[in-house]
Amino acid sequence: MAAGSMYRVGVLGHGAIGSVVAAQLAAGSVEGARLEGVILRRPNPELEHEQLGIQQALERCDLVVECAGQQALREHAVRILFSGADLLASSMGALADPVFAAQVQAAGPGRLSCTAGAIGGLDLLGAAARMGGIDQVLVTTRKLPATLVQPWMDAQRRRELEHAISPVEVFRGPAAAAAQDFPKSLNVAAAVALSVGDWEAVTVRLLADPAADLTEHRIEARGPAGEYCFSMKNYPSPRNPRTSGIVPWALLHSIQQAADARR
Numbered sequence: 001m002a003a004g005s006m007y008r009v010g011v012l013g014h015g016a017i018g019s020v021v022a023a024q025l026a027a028g029s030v031e032g033a034r035l036e037g038v039i040l041r042r043p044n045p046e047l048e049h050e051q052l053g054i055q056q057a058l059e060r061c062d063l064v065v066e067c068a069g070q071q072a073l074r075e076h077a078v079r080i081l082f083s084g085a086d087l088l089a090s091s092m093g094a095l096a097d098p099v100f101a102a103q104v105q106a107a108g109p110g111r112l113s114c115t116a117g118a119i120g121g122l123d124l125l126g127a128a129a130r131m132g133g134i135d136q137v138l139v140t141t142r143k144l145p146a147t148l149v150q151p152w153m154d155a156q157r158r159r160e161l162e163h164a165i166s167p168v169e170v171f172r173g174p175a176a177a178a179a180q181d182f183p184k185s186l187n188v189a190a191a192v193a194l195s196v197g198d199w200e201a202v203t204v205r206l207l208a209d210p211a212a213d214l215t216e217h218r219i220e221a222r223g224p225a226g227e228y229c230f231s232m233k234n235y236p237s238p239r240n241p242r243t244s245g246i247v248p249w250a251l252l253h254s255i256q257q258a259a260d261a262r263r
């Protein structure tokens, strides 16, 4: 992009996250950036934004913002990066697959970055990891039970979640498995693992809690640099209770930073 020109952004996916990102870009709320168009699976005649095919988007965008899920990231990431466009991902749990992660690593000249999404503290965790490594990180996520039901769960597990009257531990294990088993709910585990550069160091505990009107992520980490504890409680998106309402705003913050860096 030439210095001084607008940063052209394409939005992949138009659900709870993508619709807010697209609307805010279209309204001009990110200085120096504009919405080039949205990339949908199927055309939507009612949508007010220009709709682009993926090839068209790659010809016209400096940045594609993925708001469409891990499968969509898998489908499009390498092609986007090879086209020279940058890619800002929401669904970085897909990078738990080492084969896909290696393909993305090898792709370019576009650059991949990941949103902090629903959590904070990643800069400090990254610094601590760089200083002396992180010995251990525990991410505890607490969400409403209905948002955690997965297609692979058996009927008994589903019933247990649907009728829970107190917190139920749904998962405890490594970050990579968490991001793969709960692809719409535990991208935060991947964000932490990517920040500390070590998937093995991160353990995830997932609680289905009928009292969790706010989605909570608690990150506890320790290593030679110190001991850290961050707790985030986000209201769910009104459009998708699996997603925290803050996530599109985290993406918009990153888009603003990227646009500023180019001016």
Ligand SMILES: NC(=O)c1ccc[n+]([C@@H]2O[C@H](COP(=O)([O-])OP(=O)(O)OC[C@H]3O[C@@H](n4cnc5c(N)ncnc54)[C@H](O)[C@@H]3O)[C@@H](O)[C@H]2O)c1
Binding pocket: 012, 013, 014, 015, 016, 017, 018, 039, 040, 041, 067, 068, 069, 070, 071, 072, 075, 090, 091, 092, 115, 116, 117, 118, 119, 183, 184, 185, 187, 188, 191, 239, 240, 242, 243, 244, 247
């Ligand atoms: N990093 C985080 O903190 C965080 C938090 C919440 C969600 N997420 C990720 O963001 C994703 C989107 O969340 P959401 O709440 O907006 O979901 P959503 O279901 O409301 O919207 C997703 C939209 O993407 C569209 N889509 C799916 N595949 C597509 C494709 N190949 N091309 C174009 N569009 C496609 C769907 O039709 C849908 O409209 C989640 O699946 C999750 O992976 C990340």
